[in-house]
Amino acid sequence: MESVGIGLLGLGTVGGAVARRLIDEWELLGERAGATPALRCVAVRDTSRSRGFDLKNVRVVGDPQAVVADPAVAIVVEAIGGTDPATALIEAALRAGKTVVTANKAVIAASGPRLSALAAEHDAGLYFEASVGAGLPIIGLLRGSLLGDRIAALDCVINGTTNVILTQMRSAGVSYESALGDARRRGFAEADPSLDVDGWDAVHKLVILAWLAFGVHVAPDGVDRRGIRDVTGADVGALAQLGYRVRLLAHAERGSGDSVHLRVRPTAVGPGHLLHDVDDADNAVIISSDLEGTMMLRGLGAGGSSTASAVVSDVVTAVRERGTPVVNPAALTVPTMLGDADVxxxxxxxxxxxxxxxxxxxxxxxxxxxxxxxxxxxxxxxxxxxxxxxxxxxxxxxxxxxxxxxxxxxxxxxxxxxxxxx
Ligand SMILES: NC(=O)c1ccc[n+]([C@@H]2O[C@H](COP(=O)([O-])OP(=O)(O)OC[C@H]3O[C@@H](n4cnc5c(N)ncnc54)[C@H](OP(=O)(O)O)[C@@H]3O)[C@@H](O)[C@H]2O)c1
Missing domain, CATH: 3.30.70.260 (ACT domain)
Structure with missing residues (x-):
C-alpha cells in the first residue's frame, strides 16, 4: 500500500498519544485512509529523553523547522501548543504545500480564517478537530453534517478545568481557592491556571465554533468574557439549594443580518437544562439550528486519548482527501457584535x-x-x-x-x- 509521510511537532500529552496510535495501528489506519500514514519525523525540545515507546524508524529532531522541511513529510501534525512558534511553523508548512493537522485552539482562534486561505492558496489542507472538545466531533458536525442548516445558537461547557473547580465547590461546599488547589493536585489545573479560570481557553474554542457556525471571525478579545475567580462558595452553595449548578457557559448566538454575540461567563444553570448535569471534566456542546432543532454532544473533551482520537481522525481524513482537501469557510473579519442593549x-x-x-x-x-x-x-x-x-x-x-x-x-x-x- 502507498504510504504518506507524517511529521509530528511535539510528543507531550497529545503528541505522545498520537504517535503511539500511528505506530500501533498503522495497518487499520491505512485501510481506512487508502494509504498508510507513516510517522517519519518528530520534533521535541529534549531529544535525549526516552518517551516510553519505540521510535526506532522515526527521525527525532530538536528543531521543528526540520520536520516541516523534511521532504519525506507530506502532513505536519502540530502538537506543540501556544502561538509562538506554532503559528509560524503552520504557516511554513502550508506555504510548502503540506497539509496541517493541529490541536491548537489559540492559533486557530487567532488566525484560523487567514491560515485556511493560505492553505487553499497552496492546495494544502488545514484540519483542527481536536482544537475544540478534543475527541467530541463538533468541528466535523459544523463542517459537514450540519452544512444544510442555519445555526441559531451554541451553548457549551468547553473548559474541563473550570467545570472541575465549580463541581468541587458545590459538592464539597468549599471556596474557589480550595477547589482550585484540589484540581491542581488531581492534575486538572496547571500551575498557572489563568488561561482556564479567566475564560480564555473557552473564548478560543467559542471563537472557532462561531467561525464555523456563523461564518464570522471574532477576535478573542472581542468576546464578552468573565472568568470564575470571583465566583464565591456562598453563591454556588445558595444556588445549589435552589437546584442550580454554576458552569462557565460559553454562548454564541446569531442576531439579525451579520450580527452575532459571543460570551463566556459563569452562569447558574437551572434544573432540567441539558447542561445541568454536565459535571466534573465533562464537556458538552448544544447546537440549535433551524432544520435539526436542538442536539447535544457530550463527553470527555480533553486529555491525551480523547485529543489523539480527533487528531488521528484528522490525519486519516487528510490522507484520504490528499489532492482535494476540504476548504474551510471564509469569514467576515469584522462582524457586527450585538451590544448590551440587544442581548x-x-x-x-x-x-x-x-x-x-x-x-x-x-x-x-x-x-x-x-x-x-x-x-x-x-x-x-x-x-x-x-x-x-x-x-x-x-x-x-x-x-x-x-x-x-x-x-x-x-x-x-x-x-x-x-x-x-x-
Ligand atoms: N492536553 C490536552 O488535553 C489537550 C486537549 C486539546 C488540545 N490540546 C492542545 O494540544 C497542544 C499540545 O498540548 P499538550 O498538552 O500535548 O502539550 P505538552 O504536553 O506540553 O507537550 C508539548 C510538546 O511540544 C514539545 N515542544 C514544545 N515547544 C517546542 C519547540 N519549540 N520545539 C520542539 N518541540 C517543542 C515538547 O517537547 P518536550 O517533550 O521535549 O518538552 C512536548 O513534547 C496544545 O495546543 C493544546 O492546547 C491539548
Missing amino acids: EVAGYVRLQLSAEPEARALVLQALEDRGVAVDAAVDLTGSELIVLTGVAPRAVHDRALETLDTLTSVDQILGALDRVEA
Missing part, C-alpha cells in the same frame, strides 16, 4: 438587606420599576435575599443592579450571575 439575559443576585423597614419590598419594587421582572425571591438567614431576575436586555439588568447598589434598603450586593433555564 437578553436572566439573572441571579444575592444581596444583604439593610435594617430599613420594608427593605425587601423596596428592593423588589426598584427592580420592577427599572424594567427587570422578579421571577422569584428567596429569603436566606441573616437578612440575605436572593432574587432571580427575569429576561431583560443586559444593559437594563446592569443599570438596575447599579441602582440597587445605591438604595438605603441594600447594605451590599454579595453576588450576581447570569442564569439560564431549561
Whole structure:
C-alpha cells in the first residue's frame, strides 16, 4: 500500500498519544485512509529523553523547522501548543504545500480564517478537530453534517478545568481557592491556571465554533468574557439549594443580518437544562439550528486519548482527501457584535438587606420599576435575599443592579450571575 509521510511537532500529552496510535495501528489506519500514514519525523525540545515507546524508524529532531522541511513529510501534525512558534511553523508548512493537522485552539482562534486561505492558496489542507472538545466531533458536525442548516445558537461547557473547580465547590461546599488547589493536585489545573479560570481557553474554542457556525471571525478579545475567580462558595452553595449548578457557559448566538454575540461567563444553570448535569471534566456542546432543532454532544473533551482520537481522525481524513482537501469557510473579519442593549439575559443576585423597614419590598419594587421582572425571591438567614431576575436586555439588568447598589434598603450586593433555564 502507498504510504504518506507524517511529521509530528511535539510528543507531550497529545503528541505522545498520537504517535503511539500511528505506530500501533498503522495497518487499520491505512485501510481506512487508502494509504498508510507513516510517522517519519518528530520534533521535541529534549531529544535525549526516552518517551516510553519505540521510535526506532522515526527521525527525532530538536528543531521543528526540520520536520516541516523534511521532504519525506507530506502532513505536519502540530502538537506543540501556544502561538509562538506554532503559528509560524503552520504557516511554513502550508506555504510548502503540506497539509496541517493541529490541536491548537489559540492559533486557530487567532488566525484560523487567514491560515485556511493560505492553505487553499497552496492546495494544502488545514484540519483542527481536536482544537475544540478534543475527541467530541463538533468541528466535523459544523463542517459537514450540519452544512444544510442555519445555526441559531451554541451553548457549551468547553473548559474541563473550570467545570472541575465549580463541581468541587458545590459538592464539597468549599471556596474557589480550595477547589482550585484540589484540581491542581488531581492534575486538572496547571500551575498557572489563568488561561482556564479567566475564560480564555473557552473564548478560543467559542471563537472557532462561531467561525464555523456563523461564518464570522471574532477576535478573542472581542468576546464578552468573565472568568470564575470571583465566583464565591456562598453563591454556588445558595444556588445549589435552589437546584442550580454554576458552569462557565460559553454562548454564541446569531442576531439579525451579520450580527452575532459571543460570551463566556459563569452562569447558574437551572434544573432540567441539558447542561445541568454536565459535571466534573465533562464537556458538552448544544447546537440549535433551524432544520435539526436542538442536539447535544457530550463527553470527555480533553486529555491525551480523547485529543489523539480527533487528531488521528484528522490525519486519516487528510490522507484520504490528499489532492482535494476540504476548504474551510471564509469569514467576515469584522462582524457586527450585538451590544448590551440587544442581548437578553436572566439573572441571579444575592444581596444583604439593610435594617430599613420594608427593605425587601423596596428592593423588589426598584427592580420592577427599572424594567427587570422578579421571577422569584428567596429569603436566606441573616437578612440575605436572593432574587432571580427575569429576561431583560443586559444593559437594563446592569443599570438596575447599579441602582440597587445605591438604595438605603441594600447594605451590599454579595453576588450576581447570569442564569439560564431549561
Ligand atoms: N492536553 C490536552 O488535553 C489537550 C486537549 C486539546 C488540545 N490540546 C492542545 O494540544 C497542544 C499540545 O498540548 P499538550 O498538552 O500535548 O502539550 P505538552 O504536553 O506540553 O507537550 C508539548 C510538546 O511540544 C514539545 N515542544 C514544545 N515547544 C517546542 C519547540 N519549540 N520545539 C520542539 N518541540 C517543542 C515538547 O517537547 P518536550 O517533550 O521535549 O518538552 C512536548 O513534547 C496544545 O495546543 C493544546 O492546547 C491539548
